[in-house]
């Protein structure tokens with residue numbers, strides 16, 4: 001399925017620009033001249049301290065915030081130490097040391113972990129991912145900070161993402177459930193076959209599902225005659241006979257978190273039915289791989305069941321709907337099963353693990369669903385938005401029957 005990365009990047013940029021939050025630097029307003037801390041040398045005996053409520057007595061006292069205080073009673077709300085500096089910060093009517101205020105309220109960058117700098121106008125300006133709300137200094141947009149190829153979160157300086165052999169970066173949480181070889185992909189294929197049966201749309205032929213590297217995917221793409229796929233494709237449903245290089249064994253992760261020893265082998269596709277194979281890009285987390293596989297299996301279903309001349313919007317739209325439905329079913333399966341959830345990096349990625357189990361997986365499923373819903377492209381995005389309400393109302397089966405009817409009338 002064309003991942004529409006270009007569209008996504010464009011959309012992401014738009015959202016990010018909209019998400020440029022300008023926070024007036026509270027500090028600046030707060031070190032107001034009006035809250036001048038005045039130290040008076042002599043006391044006026046009958047005033048009461050706003051801190052301890054005892055008489056001020058004779059001695060030094062402070063006059064600020066419309067009250068008078070013993071110097072040791074005027075304390076920082078954060079660290080509870082007396083505030084003796086001339087300038088201090090206020091928040092919710094509480095005084096703070098300037099440094100304590102900054103520590104508590106000045107936003108920190110989720111990438112470099114420094115305070116987000118103020119711009120020329122004294123405003124704190126940061127970017128935030130529209131879904132994950134990871135916030136970061138604007139400079140990281142062009143300083144080469146990598147993003148995870150699946151969840152799109154930026155790599156924090158303290159953590160090293162995995163580098164796949166085609167240069168893609170993968171965060172450790174996505175790595176945790178990543179599908180890395182063709183045998184692993186078969187569990188997912190069976191899960192999705194079952195899901196299709198539940199939707200009453202069986203793909204009767206066994207279709208080879210091969211996990212491949214970027215290069216193999218691009219080569220297969222070129223060899224196919226129908227050319228409506230985008231260069232950043234992550235999955236492909238093939239209709240032609242060709243030889244494909246697939247990944248046989250999960251690669252090791254070597255020094256510098258780089259992938260080592262990719263073991264591949266060739267697979268000759270034969271055309272004993274209309275669909276010769278489904279190819280999926282390796283390395284993506286299970287839920288993303290599954291969403292791509294569900295999409296491609298729907299292409300296969302359409303091809304095998306006589307939906308030959310659909311408009312591209314209708315075809316891609318309905319494939320996106322199925323992908324979206326599968327993600328929804330995974331979130332549901334994850335929350336209805338009593339599996340202990342943990343996001344540690346220890347889980348074995350080989351067995352069939354139906355359902356979004358960890359908190360991160362649930363969030364990732366929601367993220368991919370959101371990507372499908374908000375895809376700004378005409379074919380996949382508009383196609384999905386046209387198809388989804390119909391499927392919601394009439395079910396997939398009846399929607400398909402209707403599509404076929406319209407198709408035959410043409």
Ligand SMILES: [Zn+2]
Pocket residue numbers: 001002295299316319
């Ligand atoms: Zn597609």
Ligand SMILES: [Zn+2]
Pocket residue numbers: 049050051052053054069070073
């Ligand atoms: Zn006092």
Ligand SMILES: [Zn+2]
Pocket residue numbers: 076077078079080081096097100
């Ligand atoms: Zn303090």
Ligand SMILES: [Zn+2]
Pocket residue numbers: 109110111112113114136137140
């Ligand atoms: Zn930063």
Ligand SMILES: [Zn+2]
Pocket residue numbers: 148149150151152153170171172173174175
């Ligand atoms: Zn990720």
